[in-house]
Amino acid sequence: MTEMREAAPRSAPSRPAFELTDRQRSVLRAVVEDYVLTAVPVGSKALVDRYRLNVSPATVRNAMAELEALGLLTHPHTSAGRVPSDLGYRFYVESLMREAELDPADRLMIRHQFSQVQLTSNEWHRLAAAILAGATHSASVVTPAKSRRARYGHVQLVALGDGTRLIVLVMADGNVVQRRLDRSALERQLPDVPVDQAALDSAAIELNAELANLAAPHVRRRATKLRPLAGWIAEAIAGLLEEADGVIVEEVFTDGIVHVLEQPEFSEGTKLRPILEALQRSDFIEQLVPVLTRGRGVHVIIGRENANDAMHEISLVFAPYGAPDRALGLLGVLGPTRMPYPRAIPTVRYLSTLMNELINSQYGETQ
Amino acid sequence: MTEMREAAPRSAPSRPAFELTDRQRSVLRAVVEDYVLTAVPVGSKALVDRYRLNVSPATVRNAMAELEALGLLTHPHTSAGRVPSDLGYRFYVESLMREAELDPADRLMIRHQFSQVQLTSNEWHRLAAAILAGATHSASVVTPAKSRRARYGHVQLVALGDGTRLIVLVMADGNVVQRRLDRSALERQLPDVPVDQAALDSAAIELNAELANLAAPHVRRRATKLRPLAGWIAEAIAGLLEEADGVIVEEVFTDGIVHVLEQPEFSEGTKLRPILEALQRSDFIEQLVPVLTRGRGVHVIIGRENANDAMHEISLVFAPYGAPDRALGLLGVLGPTRMPYPRAIPTVRYLSTLMNELINSQYGETQ
DNA sequence: CGTTAGCACTCTCCACCTGAGAGTGCCAGC
């Protein structure tokens, strides 16, 4: 089944080791599924009516009381129905849930949509975010795949008509960065070297021959051995590579925030605030990186399992994607703990494997 | 003063031609400023107390009734205070407002922050959005500057180690796009032509010599006259240029949505929905393009002046920036009609002139 | 004639109350 791991930095009780009776299990399952559906605390009578449990409400009440003693359910107040706790969801996800696989028609449609869009473009990530949000009715997050270690691929040096000189660096993973040459600094350090297009071309040839596939420190070391102009530019390139190494999450694509807004638990607005804030800054994603890269597959982080306090009413269903040791991205959905896990998990899993596949096919069969 | 134009496609009553008495003017000003500050409908007594009008509440009431008859104020209900109407804000912005210029220290700080960040990077736009949002306590929007007409600048053709071939196209305005070569199509059409790095290099030389500064249709025409490989790639390049021409707003950077969330008029959440939706899709920005490019300077669109129905409780303070006929971007803030215009307008104006300046200096003194 | 004081009136807002309903816990009996 799902390879899923309790993934939280805070408390990591991998697989809660409860021995539940069959009745307790089916009551817990029914409570979770009903509550996920309705957002209303669920009472014993309603449960019996709706889920044909073949026992009386009183019996269910006893089971509920036991589950509450185990910490799997809670009470908002004395005479309200039961609500799953974070631990209750966790148990449900680990051993009660029946996953709802995507049906083949949906898969085909998704695949088709991806084929319409250029792999490296922002559109690609936007599409992934849109599909995730649509399929799960939650907010979704996608970050572009990015190498842990940026390496030199190919450089182009351009003298534009208006006097600007550009470095266009294609990294080994296909990402491109451009930077203007700081000509005043260049002239100060190498006053006698011309920087016309011919000089740039020959520098580019030298750089491409000498630096192919090197990471920042090696580029910096090799730079001292190149001819003046090429060497100076190699320093700049090393800077670009270091910059790329320093960034963990380059950009965050989100979609479906409105879905979260529609959930009754966030209708108030003030509750939404920390989430919006977290999504806008990318730090909350960066916190996830070490967790998600620990193992492959889908990771589920429920409520307070998340070390980030602002997220203690939020669940995350996330997976890494990308080419191992090449480029790594993250994708997943985010919503209230009351989340349709049986739907979200397979969707995230499918999308991560699909994007894996697409990225790896981009790198060609050589690799 | 501000060059400001009623900018809405729907109703365009440029400069409402009201002749107000001095008393009416000062009452209207006081009502607007008090309401902007407190978000509470303002009554006659409170107004007299807070703004030292040297008349009795009754007199103010009469003035208010007159202003209401003119459509500048409204009543939420019989016995509540007065609230400015869209028209009231309009009049205030046109002729009552005392703009609060940014103080020199702030300007210097902003300038300094910009100098820390690469001009063409996403960081640049993110910074602009962050500054706008912070200074005005509203949501901000920034779109990258983009040419109306994409033109060829320089191309680089790269054979990466893994077999991928990339086109990296630097456009005349400095923007960069990359695209993988569709090698299977290439091999079908030009089965005998080699596509190793040497062949690519000579094609690139040819392309750079022949296509400099051309727009899509000219590239397409010229493509037929090039050697096979270069010609085929020129077709692909023409496609890239056309694609760039087709996109009006490439990307939208927003910040400070939380500020809108904090406004009492949006605490409900459901009201926020259309705004979040509009910000996520870029269409609402595209609607603004024709309006904003009609004249330079800051444009203010208040509430229902906006043709977009979802925005009828929203005001926009926007300005274009960029190099005329080169690249054009948009920036501005967005908030409830109850917006601190005297602060927002100078801030948007300053940022647009600053970014103008920076962009133009990028293009060099040649231009 | 513009300004002001006074007054009746309107409407919201909040606090309070109440009854209905849902749910619980427990106990006794099957």
Place this chain on the structure above:
DNA sequence: GCTGGCACTCTCAGGTGGAGAGTGCTAACG
């Protein structure tokens, strides 16, 4: 061990009433 019954608790929706804020109108004032 399961179930029916029952007393109890708590929320929620609806209704009520008074306080407060604000208006519009009128009549008097300088």
